[in-house]
Amino acid sequence: MKIGVFLSNLGKTTVYYPKLTKVTGSVTSCVFFCQLLQWRSQLSNPYDWVRISVAEIEQETGLNRKEQELARRELIERSLLKERLVDRQSNALEFWLNVEAFEEKLNELLHELKNNYVDNNSGENVSDRLEVIQPNPASKNEQTVPWQRSPIAVKVTPNYQFNGPWKTPEQFAEFQKALLEYAKEKGLYNPAEWVFKTIDGITKGIVSPFWDEFVQGIRLGESQKVKRDWEIEPGIAYPAFEEERIQYYVQKGEPLEVAVSQARSDLRNPVLGKDLWEGFLRKCDRIADEAIKAKKSGIKTPYLPPSFMDKPAITKESVMSKLAALSPQFSLNSSSYQTITELNANGENGEDKNQSLSNEPPRIETLQAAYKTPMGRTLVEKQIAEHPEWGYAIVDGEVVDITPF
Structure with missing residues (x-):
């Protein structure tokens, strides 16, 4: 086979930047992150999550499942990536890139590379910049200490404080708490960092509607809401x-x-x-x-x-009531501390009751009705798998009774 034909059959190439491995952690995570950046640039909204499957990532980058898991773990540890599972059947995942954290780490890397470039092109040898103290014959017992570079002095303002429109430290503290609660309510990534940037902008003269809302006693963000035509x-x-x-x-x-x-x-x-x-x-x-x-x-x-018909609002209470009507084990209610205490106090009586309930299988009509809903389908499959003594099975997408009599 000719080399040109061979190369043309290899498919697309994946490019990564070797120096970015200092930011991402390894070559594998660098290839993975660069590919996600490329997919993110193709989205209509750059703030959306990138949705892709494990097989598609392997097809684009050549990274197998274990290599992808390693890359994702390294990026998550460096706060560069967030992930969530969308579909278990197709292994579809969604990724969100923390571009701000990546830019900060990238700036640190560029600053380091710049310093290395200046040191390598200064025309000086390392030996010329080190001065070794020759031993003094008069003091043979003293140890020789090599010359060390003096630390770079950084000018720091003592007792620095944020200067802004707040009149007292107590008012400033209350404003910070209000901003932090607002950031948590909105689900912002790293709320503390967002609060710092907001306050830092106010100290530099940037007008913030959050402060006006705070002074007027309005809920933060209310005056900034815009009602669209739809x-x-x-x-x-x-x-x-x-x-x-x-x-x-x-x-x-x-x-x-x-x-x-x-x-x-x-x-x-x-x-x-x-x-x-x-x-x-x-x-x-x-x-x-x-x-x-x-x-x-x-x-x-x-x-x-x-879509034009009136439909009742779907709430947690309405879903819980429907599931409870199908069967008690489908309830979304979480066990309370009181319930756990009662079960521990009852001891063997509670175990006997649970055993008697498990011995009485639910009606097949109840399971068939629940299996027709997306949420109930998973629950029914799990219950039938855990209780083969019921004599039920799922055949051709239907819950059937497999007992001969």
Whole structure:
């Protein structure tokens, strides 16, 4: 085989920067991080998570599963990467790159390289910069100490304090606490660092609405909320509009929980949300025209899409009540300390009750109804696997009774 044909069949190449290994930790993590940076640059919103599977990463970089796990662990330890599992079946993962931390470490690396370059091109030899003290014949017992470079003096302002619009240290402390609570509520990465940058900006003359809200006693962030045309209140879109976007991702094959997250992320984007809203209004106008035309032709209840129908809000309480109605073991309630204490106090009585409950299998109709829901499917499969004595099995996507009588 000719070398040109051989190279053309190898596929795409992956480029990494060897000097970045000091930042990422190893060659493997450097290749992994550079590839994620490339995928991140292709996103419409650079603040979104990068979604990719283990197989796709191996196809692009050649890193196998163990090498990927090593790279991810090194990057997470250096606060350069966050990850979360999206789909267990396809091993789909989502990654979020901490670009700010990467830039800080990169600046430190560039500063170090610059210093090394100056030292290597100064024209001096290392031996010329070291002065060895010759031993004094008069004092043979004294040890010879090599000459050492004097430490670089850094000018530091003693007792430095942040100077800002706050009048007392107590007011400044309360403002910091309010900023920290706001950062935690919003789920910001490294809330303490965000608080420091906000206060540092105020001391340098940057106008911050957070301070005005704090002085006026307004909840932080309230005055900065903007109500878009497609929102019934800031941050909450019209239910029909949100449901329409959710169904768009569901039709693409996304799981329902992922579809909800993607839809809400789209509607928080002001540019994308505006474009989607204009298209949604056109669709609503067309549906309204068709409904009016149908009424004129004698149809009493014209067809409307499911997203336009009123639906009850899905809350934790409503889900818990439904699961409890199916079977007690599907409840989302967590065990309380009181419940654990009671079980320990009862001792053998509690064990006898649990054993009697386990000996009584749930009705097959209950399991069949629960298996039809996405959440119940996983729970039913787990319960049937843990209790083979029930005599139930899952065959062709259905819960069936395999006992002969």
